[in-house]
Structures are given as C-alpha cells and as structure tokens.
Amino acid sequence: MSWLRDFVDVREPAAELAQLLSMRGFEPGAIEGAPPGPLAPEGRHGARPRHDTAASDPSDDGVIDFEITANRPDCMNVLGIAREVSTAYGRPLAHPPAAARQTESSTAAPLAVTIEDPDLCPRYAAAVAEVTVGQSPAWLANRLLAAGVRPINTIVDVTNYVMIELGQPMHAFDLDKLEGRELRIRRARGGERLRTLDGEDRALTADMLVIADATRPQAIGGVMGGRESEVGHATRRIAFESAYFTPSSVRRTSKRLGLKTEASARFERGADIGAPVWALERACALMEAIGAGRVVGEVIDRYPAPRPPTRVRFRERVIERHLGQRVDRTEAARILRQLGFTLEDAADGWEVVVPSFRVDVTREIDLVEEVARHAGYDRLPATFPVLRAVPRPSDPRIDADRLVRRILTGAGFAEAVTFAFIESQAASAFAPAGEIVAIAHPLSEKFAVLRPSLLPGLIESVGYNRRREQRTVRLFEIGRRFRASAGETRTVGLAWSGAGSAEHWSAKPRDVDFFDLKGVVDRLCGSFRLKPSFVRFPQDAEGARYLVAGRSARIEAPDGVVLGVVGQLAPPVAETRDLPRGDDVFVAELDLDALAAATPRADVRVEPLPRFPSIARDISVLVDERLPAGRVRATILAVAPATLERVQEFDRYRGRGIPDDKTSLSLRLTFRATDRTLTDAEIEQAMAVIVFALEREHRAVRR
Amino acid sequence: MPHSVDPLRSAFADELQRVSSERELRALRDRYLGRKGGVVATLMKQIAAAPSGDRRLLGQLANEFKTDVERALAERQQALQDRLEPVEAVDITLPGRPIAQGRRHPLVILRDRLEDIFAELGYAVVEGPEIEDEYHNFEALNIAPDHPARDMQDTLYLNAPIDSRRGTAPPSERTRPQVDRAATLLRTHTSGMQIRYMEAHEPPIRIIAPGRVYRRDNLDLTHTPMFHQVEGLVVDESITMADLKGTLTHLLRELFGPDARALFRPTFFPYTEPSADVFVSCHACHGSGCPVCKRTGWLEILGCGMVHPAVFEAVGYDPERFGGFAFGIGIERLAMLKYGVDDIRMFYENDLRFLEQFPH
Numbered sequence A: 001m002s003w004l005r006d007f008v009d010v011r012e013p014a015a016e017l018a019q020l021l022s023m024r025g026f027e028p029g030a031i032e033g034a035p036p037g038p039l040a041p042e043g044r045h046g047a048r049p050r051h052d053t054a055a056s057d058p059s060d061d062g063v064i065d066f067e068i069t070a071n072r073p074d075c076m077n078v079l080g081i082a083r084e085v086s087t088a089y090g091r092p093l094a095h096p097p098a099a100a101r102q103t104e105s106s107t108a109a110p111l112a113v114t115i116e117d118p119d120l121c122p123r124y125a126a127a128v129a130e131v132t133v134g135q136s137p138a139w140l141a142n143r144l145l146a147a148g149v150r151p152i153n154t155i156v157d158v159t160n161y162v163m164i165e166l167g168q169p170m171h172a173f174d175l176d177k178l179e180g181r182e183l184r185i186r187r188a189r190g191g192e193r194l195r196t197l198d199g200e201d202r203a204l205t206a207d208m209l210v211i212a213d214a215t216r217p218q219a220i221g222g223v224m225g226g227r228e229s230e231v232g233h234a235t236r237r238i239a240f241e242s243a244y245f246t247p248s249s250v251r252r253t254s255k256r257l258g259l260k261t262e263a264s265a266r267f268e269r270g271a272d273i274g275a276p277v278w279a280l281e282r283a284c285a286l287m288e289a290i291g292a293g294r295v296v297g298e299v300i301d302r303y304p305a306p307r308p309p310t311r312v313r314f315r316e317r318v319i320e321r322h323l324g325q326r327v328d329r330t331e332a333a334r335i336l337r338q339l340g341f342t343l344e345d346a347a348d349g350w351e352v353v354v355p356s357f358r359v360d361v362t363r364e365i366d367l368v369e370e371v372a373r374h375a376g377y378d379r380l381p382a383t384f385p386v387l388r389a390v391p392r393p394s395d396p397r398i399d400a401d402r403l404v405r406r407i408l409t410g411a412g413f414a415e416a417v418t419f420a421f422i423e424s425q426a427a428s429a430f431a432p433a434g435e436i437v438a439i440a441h442p443l444s445e446k447f448a449v450l451r452p453s454l455l456p457g458l459i460e461s462v463g464y465n466r467r468r469e470q471r472t473v474r475l476f477e478i479g480r481r482f483r484a485s486a487g488e489t490r491t492v493g494l495a496w497s498g499a500g501s502a503e504h505w506s507a508k509p510r511d512v513d514f515f516d517l518k519g520v521v522d523r524l525c526g527s528f529r530l531k532p533s534f535v536r537f538p539q540d541a542e543g544a545r546y547l548v549a550g551r552s553a554r555i556e557a558p559d560g561v562v563l564g565v566v567g568q569l570a571p572p573v574a575e576t577r578d579l580p581r582g583d584d585v586f587v588a589e590l591d592l593d594a595l596a597a598a599t600p601r602a603d604v605r606v607e608p609l610p611r612f613p614s615i616a617r618d619i620s621v622l623v624d625e626r627l628p629a630g631r632v633r634a635t636i637l638a639v640a641p642a643t644l645e646r647v648q649e650f651d652r653y654r655g656r657g658i659p660d661d662k663t664s665l666s667l668r669l670t671f672r673a674t675d676r677t678l679t680d681a682e683i684e685q686a687m688a689v690i691v692f693a694l695e696r697e698h699r700a701v702r703r
Numbered sequence B: 001m002p003h004s005v006d007p008l009r010s011a012f013a014d015e016l017q018r019v020s021s022e023r024e025l026r027a028l029r030d031r032y033l034g035r036k037g038g039v040v041a042t043l044m045k046q047i048a049a050a051p052s053g054d055r056r057l058l059g060q061l062a063n064e065f066k067t068d069v070e071r072a073l074a075e076r077q078q079a080l081q082d083r084l085e086p087v088e089a090v091d092i093t094l095p096g097r098p099i100a101q102g103r104r105h106p107l108v109i110l111r112d113r114l115e116d117i118f119a120e121l122g123y124a125v126v127e128g129p130e131i132e133d134e135y136h137n138f139e140a141l142n143i144a145p146d147h148p149a150r151d152m153q154d155t156l157y158l159n160a161p162i163d164s165r166r167g168t169a170p171p172s173e174r175t176r177p178q179v180d181r182a183a184t185l186l187r188t189h190t191s192g193m194q195i196r197y198m199e200a201h202e203p204p205i206r207i208i209a210p211g212r213v214y215r216r217d218n219l220d221l222t223h224t225p226m227f228h229q230v231e232g233l234v235v236d237e238s239i240t241m242a243d244l245k246g247t248l249t250h251l252l253r254e255l256f257g258p259d260a261r262a263l264f265r266p267t268f269f270p271y272t273e274p275s276a277d278v279f280v281s282c283h284a285c286h287g288s289g290c291p292v293c294k295r296t297g298w299l300e301i302l303g304c305g306m307v308h309p310a311v312f313e314a315v316g317y318d319p320e321r322f323g324g325f326a327f328g329i330g331i332e333r334l335a336m337l338k339y340g341v342d343d344i345r346m347f348y349e350n351d352l353r354f355l356e357q358f359p360h
C-alpha cells in the first residue's frame, strides 16, 4: 500500500480500500497483513469466462491482490489501481515519479535498432547504460517481494519494478553479448532456436516475433529473453528494451510455446502503446537513483506509424437511457477526467479523447460503463420493464417435457441427470461406429464421445445404485442424444431393475419383466393421446444391438413412425456397464419430438356414455405356443361385428393338461350396442363366427 | 317427594335394554346424565329441596344410582363396540401397500421454479441446441477470435462438424436470413440463445432459455464438464439497467425470501456492457458472515448486464433504438446454496438416497 501512496493519498485501511475497488469492478482476493475484507466472494462456478489475477499494491504495510478482468490490462499495475482509487475518492493522482535523468547526453547510443516487422511490433524503444550489477536496496527488493516477484539483481529488478508500477514490461540485454551491437525486431526464421531464461531450448517458427542481434534471436518478443544475453553480475553494459507488441501475436506465441510470463500476460491483453519511452525513462532514472548504472547516449524510439488517439462522441442523454437514472453532468465529466480521459464540450455532451492505456474503450457504451462504475451501481433505482405487447408463447416442448415428468414420477421413476459424454466403448453398442460423434480433445477417456443414446448413462446409474444396496431402481432422464447423421435428438430414457411390484408383506415379490416397462410406455404414449404398436425388430435394427432378441420391441405410432424401443438390456452390454451379474434391466428410449409430432392436434371430443348394458363372453383356446397374442386379437377384430367393444387377454397358461407346443389363451370379449340391448342370440352368433375364424386361421382348439 | 330411586332404576334398565346403537346410547346418556334437565340432575335438585332429615339418605341413594348408570352405560358402550368388530379383523399396525412415487431431479425442480417465476412476468421459455457453431456461441456475442474462452483448453470441440439444426430450428418471424452453420462445439453457455432468438424475432423480447452447457473442466467439488444455466434476455425500446436491477432483485426475493437483499458489482463480459456480478445476502447468516458465505455475508448468484451494442448489430437490431438486458444463472450453484449440497458431483451420481430427499 505504500507503493500505492506514491501516487494517491490513501489513509483508509486495506479492507476498506478493497471494498471500494470491489464495487468498481476489481474483485479483491487475499489481503495480507490486514483482516479480511467485508466483500471477498470467491468460488464462482464458471458461469462466465474466467478472469486473470494480477498482483498489485505491494507494500510493507499490507498487500491486496485484485482479480483484473480481461478488459482492463491498464490496471495490472500500481498506477492503474491508483488511478481508480483517486477517481473513487476524488483525490488527485500524483504524476508518476519524474523521469528526469541525471545525465543528459546528445550523443547517439551505441546500439542500432531496426523494426523489420511493424505489424507485430509497432513500437520499440531502447536505451544503453553502463552498469555495475549488484543487489537492489532493501526497499526496492521488499516491494518486489510483496508483489510476488523474486529480486535477482539491480538491472533485472528495475525492469520488474517498472512493469509492476506502470504496467510496461521491459527487458535488459547484456549489450556485449549482442553481435553487431544491434537489435533487429523480426520474425523467426525456419530452424532458429533460442535457449530462454528458464533454460529451455525452444524451436521457433516463422509466425513468432524475435528480438535478434545481427545473426540470431536473443529474445522472444513480449514473452521471454534469451539465456545468452542475460544480465548477470559480470555484465558491464546493457540495452534496455521497452516496446509495444501486438497482442494477438504475443498470445499466439505464448500459447504455442506453452510459456506464460508476467510480460506476455500484459502484452496479450494490450499494453499501452504510449508508454514505452516514458517507462524507459522511469527505468533509467530508477537505475541511476539506486546507483546501478548510468545511461549512455540518447533514448532510441522506433515508432514508424504513430497511432492517433481514439476519439469517441459521448452524448449526455445516453447515460440516462442506459442506466435509467440521470448522472449529474459535472460528476460524469469529473469521473472521466480523473480516469485519464480528455473531454471537449460538445452540444449534446462531449468529444472524448481516450488515453492510450485504455485499450478497452472504443465506443460510447464504454464511457457509459465508466460513469456507471464510479457513480455506483448501488445508486441505481430498481424498476420493472414495461410490458408493451402480448407475451410470446413458450416453446411447446417445455410443457411436453413437464408432462413426461409427471407421468414417469407418478409411475415411480426418479429423474436422473447424466453426462452427455461417455466412453467410446460404452457408446459402441448403442449406435454404428459411423454415427458416433467424438470430442476433439476430451478431458479423459470417460468423456470421449457424445452419447448416441441416453441409455448407457442411465444403466451406469442403475449399477451405481445396485452396488449401494438398492434392490429396485427405476430411473428416467430427459435429454439430448447425438448422432452424426441425425444431429441432436431430444429423448427420454427409462431403466428399471429389481422388483416389478411393490414389495409388501401381503404378496410374494415379483421381478420386473418386459410387461412392466411396456405398461409404462403405454401410459406415457397414452398421455400424448397415442396408442402405440409394439413391433418385433428386424435382426439388423438398431435396438437389436443392445436388447435381448425376443424380449424387445420397437415402439411405433399409429402411422408407423418409430417412436423408440423397449426391452431387456442384453447381459453382455449390462456387464460392460458395471451392473452386478444376473441383474435384469429393462430399458426404453423414446424420441420426444416424434412423440409430440404424432400427438393429435384437435381438442378431445367427449363420446356419449353408453346407455345400454354390455355383455361379456370368455373364451379359452389352445394355440401354438409361438403364436403372438396380437395375431389372435387381430383375427378376432377382423371378423367380429361392430358391437365388439373390447378384447382383453386375462390368462395365458402352459403346463398340466396342455401339450408341450401349445399354450392356452383366455380372452374376455365385451359386446355392446349403442342403440339397444344385445340379445343372447346375437352374441352367440358373433362368438360362433369368432371361434370359426380362430380355428381356420390358427388351428385353435376351443377349451 | 321420592323416597326411593327404585322406579328410576327399573325405567333405566328397560331403556338400556332397548338400546341397539351408539347413537341411541348417547341419547340415553343425555337423558339421564345431562347437566340440565337430566333425570339424575333433576333428582339432585329435588333432594336439595327435601326436609333436612331425609336429605342425607336420599343423597346417598341418588349418588349410588348415578354411579350405577354411569357404569352400565360404559359397559353397554363397550359391548356395542365389540359387536362392531368383524370376525376377520386386520392388523392395522402392519405397513400399508406402498405407492411408488418418483422424484424430479433437484436441478429440474429449480429449473422449473425459475421458469415459473419468469413465466409470471411474461417471459417465454425457449430451448436451443446443445451443439453449437462458433458464430452463435462466440462471434455474434462479441467474443473475439483470440479470446481465451475460445481456447481448446476451455471449450469442447467436436471431432467433425455436424448439422445440429435438424428439427430444432425455431420458427422465424423475420425476413432477415438466419446464420446457420454446422455445429463444431458443445455450447459453453446458453447465451447463444440470445442470438438465435433475436435472429428469428423482432423486439420486444422477453425470454429465458434454460439448458445444459459444457466446459472443459475436470470433475471436482465445484466443477463439472457439464452443468445447467438459465439465460434471460429482455429487449425493447427503453430497457435500462434499473429495469435489470428491479427484475433480478425480484428473482432473488422469490428464491431466497422477501428479506433477501441484492448487490450488483461491476464486472466484465464481452456481450454485455455495463456488466455486473449479482450477489444475494447470505440466507444462512442474513449477511453477518458465516462459513456458507465465507464470512462475506454475500453469495454470488449470477452474471448480468446490458446487451452490448455489438450484439444488437450482429442480429441487425438498431442499438440506437433498442436497449436490453441479459443474465445467466448457474443452476448447480443455486442448488448447492439452497439445498446445502457441498459436492457438485452428487447431482450426477443419481444416488436414489440423494434424489429421494427431494419431496416432489
């Protein structure tokens, strides 16, 4: 904090200062040497892009770390924070320590500097000094330590000090190690290498900017210097570098090399193109003040295409338009002036000249934000937007999903949420290889591909519960599955393992079977006003890959559209998902959009209630044991009179008294006419026709 | 003047004989033991008026009569009840037959709650694709090509682009062509729905867009590679930051109770300006500081801001004419705070012992 006081008068305790800046967009982290502040929230679950931490405000009497958002590189230093503090308190900001040097010289510096690539390096300043490298004085070393920087020697410390104070990263070369006493700012050439200060030998590529001497690279521009020209205790003459490097270039190089430094962090967010010479003079003055060296010759400044400052028109009325409250004109102007903006009065507001360090300010709204930050969000009123038009309808899928949830929770299923990515081995049974969508750089093998079905995740959750003493597990999930050809599909998945009936002392427990889950599917489709058909798969059909043949079905809408599948999970698939051996799991997956599309659009029309009594007849027939009940039913429906209201299978029996290849099927047929009471004669005639048809079609024998 | 209670006794015995239901028994009790006009009460009154010589004996007889009536009534009552017990009584202490009842997932319970709160304010609830293109996820949201969020380190990209829009394209009411490209990534936020909805609709707009989002984060106590967000967007001619404050303060009071306070702190998002992090006063300590809020008194709940003019420009809205606000809420974080869950992974393990703690 004493460093901060070089620039602005602060008597308030660290905690209060942290609170002040927090309410202006600088999230305080740890405060050392002071009690924790009242507002240091942490641990957001990455709802938005992460910010970067920058140390600032080091001192001998307390240190506050602030997280600096990506748009504010100008505050990754003490001066930038001081500027915010001075604006917040309305106190003057001291000019940075005078850059007046003790030695003036009109002779040229003994160093040639050439920018060969002004796109990647628009400005490069340098100065030469004769030095005696030693230990920095304690006050300087302590400030560096407080900022988290290890003191090394006077020259390196001066460059670091200036970076932390003013935000301008600097570098120092051992001049006598530079061949030809020159610096060429150019792209690396094919095959060039550099041993950087951290001792790594790095291969350079043509899109990387290097600072080279006459023959070879001596530093990677804006990222790190080279070992060979490192300043050490034997160094007699140095060249200070103070430059502006293009942010995207530094970012790319730093990423490519996997090398993040304090310098690259500042350059890649955008340093101050106006700062290099001024910061260099500050460094020279500091070096001379601590007796570490003496500048030789003039400061070199290569700036081939000086950039004009950004100018923004700022209309006073837009403040109220965006904030919903007026901010006093003089207060708005004071805030901007203290933040370093130059204001010229205009008819409807101001013509604002943006200082070169505010790389984030390019348009009017940026200035509104500056005023809002310092006027205080807490001063804004709380109002409600006026509703000017009839609200638009919600996505109908939202309501459909809620209906599915109501039905399935009512049927005893708990809702699961599983990850959308799974192991590729787990996915392989659920879709052909060409349909599986892989992730380019997965976090791990467990998250390698997008799920082609909701079932693998659900089955894993069933296993998780089974291994934790849960006998009966009923789960469902509503979510998306992903396939290369179909893209993204919204489906509901179901899994049921364990008991089929409620466990109760009054009855023997029964294991879940196909008909339990078929009943749930029927109920679900019924709530969408659909009566689905259950159709046997062709051998090569998709569901056949993971369901037990003969205990699985494709679910079809009345018009033949496939809604999904239902059946018993094939034991080999179950085992690969870590299910206990011998656990039968029944699963189903339905396409929610297909379900909704097949739903009748028309309103329900009530049918009149029956006015005449019904007559029921039971019939038991012996049929081939492989004959599906559905075909028996179809035969009956085909020949029965219109008065047949309902066919209900009520028993299916094999065993004593039944030949081995036969089964006894019992059905209850209910007849009713809408206009009269049916006579026994009518029913007997209908039954005779039905029995005859069953004998003819299925060689059925009436019992 | 009575000298004996015997006639009363025999009358009572006769009447008791004829009682065949509990209702009749109650009537009989009232007639004999009723405080006002009951046979016993009347008798006592008469005794009180009798010559003092007879009073003691008569009082004794009357009291005996009263006790006998009471006992007889009680016996009769029991007999009537016993007669009601059927021969095959059930053991009513055995457990009832359970009705299987599933549960909504806690994240869904909260999502539904958020949908309901905003539906009441006239917001439409919309959904969008989870696999997205870079245009909708980044570019149109003013997120520069070299922004760190677009890095392979943070975003999950697909191995090969796929067409995500099959059947999910929203109906458009605008003639302006919608930008449609093959999906190359898993959306990192629901903010892309701002773009998709504005491409297809004219202002005024009020929507929320709930859904799953993905980040390249490893699983730990507070991070997962997949989580849930609810995005909000309001666009109209005179939307202000004060409207944003009013709306979100209402939301926090709906979620955390009428005493909840909201704090708006400046921050940075590329697609809103000005932007704010929103905090709610800690519901555990009411702002005085506790372990839940890490002694700050505040809990960070969501991010929000005024729609950046560059976003309006991307969808062809005139930023001079329209203003808007947007917000994004992380449902997991909200659920952890509201339900006291300290390990985010519990939401994805689907342990029935966890899920069944949520009552509906």
Ligand SMILES: [Zn+2]
Pocket (backbone or CB within 6 Å): B282, B283, B284, B285, B286, B287, B288, B289, B290, B291, B292, B293, B294, B295, B297, B298
């Ligand atoms: Zn608290």
